[in-house]
Amino acid sequence: xxxxxxxxxxxxxxxxxxxxxxxxxxxxxxxxxxxxxxxxxxxxxxxxxxxxxxxxxxxxxxxxxxxxxxxxxxxxxxxxxxxxxxxxxxxxxxxxxxxxxxxxxxxxxxxxxxxxxxxxxxxxxxxxxxxxxxxxxxxxxxxxxxxxxxxxxxxxxxxxxxxxxxxxxxxxxxxxxxxxxxxxxxxxxxxxxxxxxxxxxxxxxxxxxxxxxxxxxxxxxxxxxxxxxxxxxxxxxxxxxxxxxxxxxxxxxxxxxxxxxxxxxxxxxxxxxxxxxxxxxxxxxxxxxxxxxxxxxxxxxxxxxxxxxxxxxxxxxxxxxxxxxxxxxxxxxxxxxxxxxxxxxxxxxxxxxxxxxxxxxxxxxxxxxxxxxxxxxxxxxxxxxxxxxxxxxxxxx
Amino acid sequence: xxxxxxxxxxxxxxxxxxxxxxxxxxxxxxxxxxxxxxxxxxxxxxxxxxxxxxxxxxxxxxxxxxxxxxxxxxxxxxxxxxxxxxxxxxxxxxxxxxxxxxxxxxxxxxxxxxxxxxxxxxxxxxxxxxxxxxxxxxxxxxxxxxxxxxxxxxxxxxxxxxxxxxxxxxxxxxxxxxxxxxxxxxxxxxxxxxxxxxxxxxxxxxxxxxxxxxxxxxxxxxxxxxxxxxxxxxxxxxxxxxxxxxxxxxxxxxxxxxxxxxxxxxxxxxxxxxxxxxxxxxxxxxxxxxxxxxxxxxxxxxxxxxxxxxxxxxxxxxxxxxxxxxxxxxxxxxxxxxxxxxxxxxxxxxxxxxxxxxxxxxxxxxxxxxxxxxxxxxxxxxxxxxxxxxxxxxxxx
Numbered sequence: 100x101x102x103x104x105x106x107x108x109x110x111x112x113x114x115x116x117x118x119x120x121x122x123x124x125x126x127x128x129x130x131x132x133x134x135x136x137x138x139x140x141x142x143x144x145x146x147x148x149x150x151x152x153x154x155x156x157x158x159x160x161x162x163x164x165x166x167x168x169x170x171x172x173x174x175x176x177x178x179x180x181x182x183x184x185x186x187x188x189x190x191x192x193x194x195x196x197x198x199x200x201x202x203x204x205x206x207x208x209x210x211x212x213x214x215x216x217x218x219x220x221x222x223x224x225x226x227x228x229x230x231x232x233x234x235x236x237x238x239x240x241x242x243x244x245x246x247x248x249x250x251x252x253x254x255x256x257x258x259x260x261x262x263x264x265x266x267x268x269x270x271x272x273x274x275x276x277x278x279x280x281x282x283x284x285x286x287x288x289x290x291x292x293x294x295x296x297x298x299x300x301x302x303x304x305x306x307x308x309x310x311x312x313x314x315x316x317x318x319x320x321x322x323x324x325x326x327x328x329x330x331x332x333x334x335x336x337x338x339x340x341x342x343x344x345x346x347x348x349x350x351x352x353x354x355x356x357x358x359x360x361x362x363x364x365x366x367x368x369x370x371x372x373x374x375x376x377x378x379x380x381x382x383x384x385x386x387x388x389x390x391x392x393x394x395x396x397x398x399x400x401x402x403x404x405x406x407x408x409x410x411x412x413x414x415x416x417x418x419x420x421x422x423x424x425x426x427x428x429x430x431x432x433x434x435x436x437x438x439x440x441x442x443x444x445x446x447x448x449x450x451x452x453x454x455x456x457x458x459x460x461x462x463x464x465x466x467x468x469x470x471x472x473x474x475x476x477x478x479x480x481x482x483x484x485x486x487x488x489x490x491x492x493x494x495x496x
Numbered sequence: 497x498x499x500x501x502x503x504x505x506x507x508x509x510x511x512x513x514x515x516x517x518x519x520x521x522x523x524x525x526x527x528x529x530x531x532x533x534x535x536x537x538x539x540x541x542x543x544x545x546x547x548x549x550x551x552x553x554x555x556x557x558x559x560x561x562x563x564x565x566x567x568x569x570x571x572x573x574x575x576x577x578x579x580x581x582x583x584x585x586x587x588x589x590x591x592x593x594x595x596x597x598x599x600x601x602x603x604x605x606x607x608x609x610x611x612x613x614x615x616x617x618x619x620x621x622x623x624x625x626x627x628x629x630x631x632x633x634x635x636x637x638x639x640x641x642x643x644x645x646x647x648x649x650x651x652x653x654x655x656x657x658x659x660x661x662x663x664x665x666x667x668x669x670x671x672x673x674x675x676x677x678x679x680x681x682x683x684x685x686x687x688x689x690x691x692x693x694x695x696x697x698x699x700x701x702x703x704x705x706x707x708x709x710x711x712x713x714x715x716x717x718x719x720x721x722x723x724x725x726x727x728x729x730x731x732x733x734x735x736x737x738x739x740x741x742x743x744x745x746x747x748x749x750x751x752x753x754x755x756x757x758x759x760x761x762x763x764x765x766x767x768x769x770x771x772x773x774x775x776x777x778x779x780x781x782x783x784x785x786x787x788x789x790x791x792x793x794x795x796x797x798x799x800x801x802x803x804x805x806x807x808x809x810x811x812x813x814x815x816x817x818x819x820x821x822x823x824x825x826x827x828x829x830x831x832x833x834x835x836x837x838x839x840x841x842x843x844x845x846x847x848x849x850x851x852x853x854x855x856x857x858x859x860x861x862x863x864x865x866x867x868x869x870x871x872x873x874x875x876x877x878x879x880x881x882x883x884x885x886x887x888x889x890x891x892x893x
Contacts, residue, residue, distance in 0.1 A: 122634075141745075147743070152558055152559075153552045153558050155550045155552040155553045155626070155629055156552045156553065158633075159629060159633055160629055160632075160633050161549055161550050161580065161582055161629035161630050162549075162580070162581065162582035162629070162630045162631075162877060162878045163580075164580075164581065164743075165581075165743050165747050165877070165878050165881060165882050166632055166747055168743050168744075168745055168747070169632075169745055169746060169747040169748065169751070171745075172745050173743075173745055174742075174743070174744060174745045175741070175742065175743040176741075176742050176743075176763055176767070177740075177741060177742075177767070178591070178741050179581065179741060179743045179882065180579050180580065180581040180585075180588040180591075180592075181579070181580045181581065182577050182578070182579055182580075183558065183559070183560075183561075183577065183578045183579075183580060184559065184561060184562075184576065184577040184578065185558055185559035188577075191577040194575070194577075195577075195592050195595070198592070198595045198596050198599045198601060199595050201599035201600075201601075202595045202598035202599040203598075204595060204598075204739075229552070232552055232556060232557055232558035232559070233558050233559045234559075235557075235563055235566075236555075236556055236557050237519075342601075343574075344572070344573075344574060344575050344576060345571075345572065345573050345574075346544070346561075346562050346565050346570075346571070346572040346573075346576045347565075347571060348538075348565055348566055348568075348569050348570055348571045349566060350562050350563055350565070350566040351566065354566070366573055370573070370574070480559060480562070481559045481562050484562060485562050485576065
């Protein structure tokens with residue numbers, strides 16, 4: 100890459116079931132981002148990058164990026180668009196902002212992810228039906244393959260092949276939801292333990308309610324600037340050091356080579372590690388926000404992001420290696436399980452957490468100890484056939 | 497910019513009312529693109545960039561980019577996402593592909609724009625309602641401000657301020673639809689004259705039916721590669737020389753400073769001209785594909801792209817200065833008026849036309865004479881408060 104970009108601050112709404120429109124949420128996160136970064140205001144923004152999945156269905160509105168510009172009073176004079184890659188839309192938007200800066204097209208960008216998913220009670224069925232849009236409707240959706248049923252198949256297969264246990268799944272949820280208890284922006288702010296997960300009601304066996312992320316309204320925003328500008332503005336920037344993405348030509352479940360392995364996560368991670376100069380990720384990474392849409396996801400990701408041997412993911416959490424004081428602190432923000440998952444906003448929120456962890460700007464209860472300096476974000480989308488990985492560092496490498 | 501990218505070929509479906517799904521259309525255009533570029537096949541594609549506006553509403557499907565990868569057998573190992581900027585989505589996707597190449601992230605990309613807009617007869621009302629999503633629904637859509645009524649206001653104001661005539665509007669439509677008669681991909685393939693436009697039935701006065709673009713199903717695809725790779729592959733590449741975009745903080749009609757002028761078109765064009773080293777666009781440009789969603793649009797664009805003084809747009813077409821053998825050959829493809837406007841595909845089709853004009857690979861009846869070597873594409877979106885401009889050249893500058 101020619102030059103890199105850095106997160107220098109951001110904004111975040113409370114996530115959950117909000118009495119607010121998508122516009123309210125985007126505006127709230129964007130305004131907080133401007134408050135968070137002295138020296139950057141609406142008139143400094145050259146590019147506006149919006150991550151959102153289906154405002155067309157949830158709010159009957161397209162062309163959302165210019166409406167965000169209007170809400171925040173930004174005359175955008177270089178780049179504007181909205182990016183959609185289902186559950187990875189936020190990271191995809193951030194990646195385009197980074198590329199625009201890397202290519203020299205602009206120096207200062209605002210990246211906003213937003214999704215308003217909870218509809219009025221009489222539209223709940225429409226919301227649920229719309230969630231089927233992220234899988235292939237014609238082949239998978241029509242057969243009832245929504246997200247919980249699909250990830251239950253993954254969990255069943257992983258348990259069958261590697262002896263992964265329900266207790267190990269529950270350990271992921273207990274860890275992340277407990278982290279979320281100290282995140283004032285999180286949807287679920289209650290400490291729970293493994294037994295609470297095991298005793299929550301079954302959704303799609305072996306996945307119980309607390310193994311599943313929520314239906315969430317929320318937004319998050321980042322100010323992303325060129326590295327030169329970052330050095331002028333702050334000494335706590337989070338520099339993007341690598342970024343990878345991989346999409347299998349097989350998407351529909353009937354074409355997937357495996358249920359228990361996500362080879363695209365490995366490819367995407369290796370791309371990012373190579374750019375970042377990371378040879379041993381467990382050694383190199385201090386903190387990671389990875390896509391725990393369901394508890395099983397985080398276990399598969401430990402393995403396929405190259406942190407442990409295949410099949411050892413369950414033990415990675417059981418042994419505390421992904422705890423705050425473990426080998427890599429995983430999902431200190433609370434993850435999707437604790438924070439909820441407003442689709443377009445998740446990747447942005449993850450990157451903001453990495454920035455705030457570097458800056459020491461989170462409550463003590465979820466601060467990764469010993470001054471974390473390297474981090475990673477990961478998102479999957481669709482039938483987990485697409486993976487996106489980005490690495491960040493407090494000091495550019 | 498660090499390095500540029502070039503179009504080296506592409507594919508295009510027949511546009512119109514098609515008995516085909518959006519998947520059929522994307523696959524047809526993508527396969528033709530691979531046939532068009534010897535030496536580039538699915539396994540060479542590192543990035544897939546999809547432009548589409550509302551597959552969520554027209555086909556109840558999101559996460560469309562990975563489905564396109566699957567349809568074309570592409571394992572994408574660097575970048576994949578879909579881009580939405582309403583009627584400018586195609587150009588926005590192309591721009592991201594260019595940035596990814598400029599930043600050094602990849603060398604070979606496929607850019608596909610697609611929209612399936614004609615729904616079964618019993619869903620026509622839903623399609624029409626969905627078209628209101630590209631304006632601000634809460635402020636403008638709810639008051640009935642759909643596209644024809646909005647552009648009729650622009651036409652009325654332009655006629656009032658500058659004396660623009662219905663005959664001048666009709667001259668735009670007659671020119672573009674006559675060009676489309678020699679485009680086998682166009683939705684409307686019939687030569688018409690000014691009287692035909694004036695005699696077509698009124699839609700939103702002063703705009704008659706033939707002053708309006710259609711509701712269109714279609715797709716178009718481009719192979720975009722780094723300049724080094726373009727030189728290896730072909731000697732008829734279309735190199736991207738500049739790109740600009742501008743979005744006013746005012747979007748809703750009640751916030752627009754003017755109906756008859758589009759200052760963002762001027763800003764976006766000046767950005768592109770500066771990057772391309774263009775001082776006098778009329779002198780420099782041989783061919784242009786600009787956003788004639790309605791006949792009045794093309795007239796305002798002549799002015800606000802900096803080609804003539806404000807108010808002189810009507811005379812520009814009347815005097816034949818935008819004809820094939822004029823100062824700038826405008827919309828030789830047939831424009832949106834002749835080809836139709838499948839939202840996400842339009843910008844891609846425009847760029848493909850520039851490439852084919854450079855290569856001399858269009859029917860004689862619409863070939864711009866004397867070997868065109870410089871071109872421009874332009875799109876507007878929403879309430880014409882956002883403008884996107886890209887310049888291309890047969891030889892990089």
